[in-house]
Amino acid sequence: MTKPQPLTFVLMDAPFESDRTTTAFRLLEAALEQGHDVNVFAYEGAVALSFARQARHPNAVHGRNEADEAHPLAREWIAALLQKAETKSLKVDWVNCGLCVDERGVAETISGVRRGGPPDFWAMAERAANTLVIATR
């Protein structure tokens, strides 16, 4: 069976700001599930999705300690997708816009995420079957 062509996604929203982020991750998950290699270009606030210092916390309003709250962290979502890709012998190429990273001071990322720029995005789009832009509104 022919392997599906890669898909490229552009994400732009910062973590904890929009449900577009959750939807985007659901699409990434579905793409991997369907056997696509996935390229992600994280632009503007989305570069913070992979920031390694995101931390869980207790939530007094919910009445839960840190462990029970199990607060979602986008860096863990990315790590889970990278792991899923590996187990399916697929590739996730996650590139953060370097200038956007510098502006925000979020250079410390989880492993498996690399720094790049618009030329990387262009190359990703050129080698993909299609590109979906999920922009900030």
Place this chain on the structure above:
Amino acid sequence: MLTLQIIETAYRATLEEQDDPVMWITHAMRGAGAELAVLLRGNAVSYAVAGQDCSGLQFGAWKQAQPPRLVADLSSLLAKGVEVLAVEDDLVERGIATASLTEGIQLVARAKLAEVLERFPRIWHW
């Protein structure tokens, strides 16, 4: 000072935050003694629909353990003495039957909003 929290932007990162941030801060301020009321308008009227369930989010091996429970969060605000209102016209426009709403939420017609707002010396629109 009695303050009305008007919530209009709905489902804004609720899955990531495991709640609605405005409802969360309303709970937190109420816990600190604030006198608050909540008015749901626009898409946020959906928060009043009982029985909504957004559990099951999963990415690879990561599974959400504590999905947002928006109806429970509203109900507990009511239990804390926070008045919760919703704009009836916004429900009708979205085809949401009043029978589907959680108990305790007061409906207000859009035409009567000015009278309701007059009751509150301070209003914050989110």
